[in-house]
Amino acid sequence: MNVIQRVLIIGFVWPEPNSSAAGGRMVQLISVFAAQGFEVTFASPAMDSDYMVDLESLGVTKKSIALNCSSFDVFVQELNPSIVLFDRFMIEEQFGWRVSENCPDALRLLDTEDLHCLRLARQKAFKEKRSFSTDDLLIEDSAKREIASILRCDVSLMISEYEIELLQNVFKIDADLLYYLPLLLEPIDHSTSQNLPSFENRNSFVFIGNFLHEPNWNAVQYLKETIWPLIRKQMPEAVLQIYGAYPSQKIVQLHQPKDGFHIMGRADDAQEVVRNARVVLAPLRFGAGIKGKLLEAMQCGTPSVTTTIGAESMCGDLPWNGFIADDPQVFAKKAMELYQDKILWQKAQKNGFEIIEKRYLKSLFEDDFVEHILKVQTRLKQHRMNNFMGALLQHHTLTSTKYMSRWIEEKNRKG
Template identity: 25%
Template sequence: MSSKSALICSYYIPQTDLDSYSRRLFHLLEFLREAGWRVTVLAQIAAASAGSRLRHMGIPVYLDTFKNAELLVDRELFDLAILGFWHIAEPIVPIIRRVSPATRIIVDSGDIHLLRHARRIFRSRSQEGRAGQLDSDYAAAMIRELNTYASADAVLAVSQKEADLIADMTADATFTFAVPDCEDLAPSKISLNKRKGMVFVGNFEHPPNLEALHYFCERILPRVPESIRKEHPAVIIGNDLKPSFAQFAEKIGHVRIIGWVPSVIPYIERARVAVVPLLHGAGTKRKLLQALAIGTPAVSTSVGTEGLSLRNEENVLIADDPDSFAQGIARLASDRQLWKRLKKNGRAHLAAQQGRKAVGQHFLKTVELVLAREQKKSAFSYSGDDAQEAKAVKDYQNLVERIRQLASRELPANSQIAVVSKGDHQLLRLNKRPGWHFPQNREGVYAGYHPSNSAEAINQLQMVEKKGADWLLFPKTAFWWFEHYAEFRQHLDANYSVAIRDAETCVLYALSRAAAEFTASRLKQRPPPETEAPPPESAASEESAASKRAKKELSAKSAVVDLSAILSLIHISEP
């Protein structure tokens, strides 16, 4: 039995019934425990039931990832750390390297965010009639993601395709490993004659799933014959389904909205067909793995089958346009021989490639390889060779420090600050409470992109205000928002008071009633200023014209220039 210890760090506590990635981490945790490892979990947030389950398994669980990482690593000196998703790993890798240099670090990519976001950007912009272009914000996030992978001792990907992509982009094929998701579900015992309906499973907080749902209901279902839809109604399962969508589905007809359920298995095993109509994304799709494991034949787009080595007409039906997708549904509803063949072949393929036993053995072998190697002594870093770029880096670091000092001096220590951060965790360490990214997804993670318009920015504002944000902070680097999102700025000025307006540092709005009262009280105590600081527009005017254009619509030329400028900041340090 091994006496080694491992830290698993993630946003959510690993669990089997929340989302696909939490289920993946739970399986990795189980594999380590079965091999005799002592496992500790550190997560940002968690449902009480998830933490309770792990503690009953004898697994210590700690919360508040960024606050407690250093104390925990210093105390335990783990042999191995598995960090789920690059944005969780980014601030923790340096802590582990400094506090416990012997710890081997594995970053589990989950899916490659830079790939998923690039596909989303190209798709959304081409649909608006403009040429799809990546901008400097995308480039900055891409660099941070790749740097985080390169700083680890190993990177796990859910498919060989994504492992190869990381290896190509980091110029190192020796530290990337494909460790697929696994499923080991019992086959459905329900006969073909009793199988009814088309089942669509997804986490609808995840934009690719929401896009796929609209595509399915608006463009595919109307092409499925009425008689088939009547006999096999569509069943939609997953969290965060809006009430407005239920009203929309009612108009389509033969669509049942179920929403979140403790287990999707009973619905999949009773369905005649599983549908996976994804149009963009990355990684592999657990919804398809579960359908194959249970023995429910599926119709999927190529995006849905990516990384799974599935063959059209042999394991699954692959359809990349609405007509062929609808035809695939009709065939599985009426062709019994096709249905039985796909059921048999799909389950056999899954058991061989992604059964629990096979994946567990492969994962533990990967861990052994990582432990046998010397840990990394270097990582990507800013070179500072170019004086102008070195100055820009130093100026930004000084800005962050000024913001911290201002927040410490001017704001209550326990207030909750939302920050227009571009995903930079440095900007969240402002007082005793960790700040929040703005914009963010519903898990509180940086959204990865700017709002498409003022209406979306206002929706984001209302979401963080409802969650309990007291303040919204715009660092100087985000002053361009006030011009680009003019209606959003008007909304802020009409509904919230300005607590701080410093042209060289930040603008801060009071969101909560307590923050507004605190602001009013502080203003009464201050003597009137001799000169008023310039409004955000003036500060925004200091931003270069090229940078402004980048926020609106980059030309192909400007995109190359911005990307090259950012790439010039980094190099691989020699060991």
């Protein structure tokens, strides 16, 4: 008789699949575990939001937890999960030592989403008007925290092949601690794809992205100040619609209908917005991971123009579903070509479908992923013995973070 696996996911926030790629990623992971018959509990110290997914409808138990509170110890002991998945390294820092102490035999997984230290180091280099170097990572404070978290966990899930190479080459992380698991998509229904709006029935350029994410805000500024004026000069009737969750006042103030630059706010249905647009623009100048907005464009049959960083690790050796350009003049030129040339547009759309089918189908990864974590479970003791640096960091975390957290808890209790 098989023992039912209990999976505890500890989330930085409650998943919002319609607000960000990270939210969609988490729902994908939940579906993988649920499909295997695993019992899934999702816990988070975050406040509920109006846009969070209904976890119960996914068959998931929802649990609110507190930071720096021993109530978590009682909860996790009673649940006694066989697998614990930390959503981003900040959550592992807070709760990893408690899981290790109370459920030492649980497999500890880290979902990195993207490599935060890479995104922050690139952002810093951009703001200092210099080229990014991988040496920047070695002096980035967030890297010390993030790499320590990766070492403390048994397996870290990576969505970018480039980031796996960085971790192995720059930080000398053992390949056994890393596992490539990109965003997971259902197959494209080609009978449905035939019903997508045609080239003629689409209009406008579109940008879409969560504005809490700094690369997205920077990309919108870049569009407004540099790229869009180049396009409007050649196409005076062109319209660009900017969609995104959590727009700040500084975003809203960029709204200029007379210039064809429209700040639309949160999209009620992001896929509908992208399906009806002719071209997606994503001039990202820093960032990391793979871009959910660009995968969504491919699903919707909408070609895109992006930068090298935007397309990083996304298409492998396959042609992009549009163009990749880092120079603003070239970016604007390619955007206009794609918007006006039906044959070019249709070829780009076909490229997008091929990228999804060859690189992102859930069926390509789901079974291998589950088989891998079950295999690590069966040899967990040896797996951890092979990771001495992780054991060393776990030891020091238990004797430092633990007592800091206990001190905060006592301080909070007293008042």
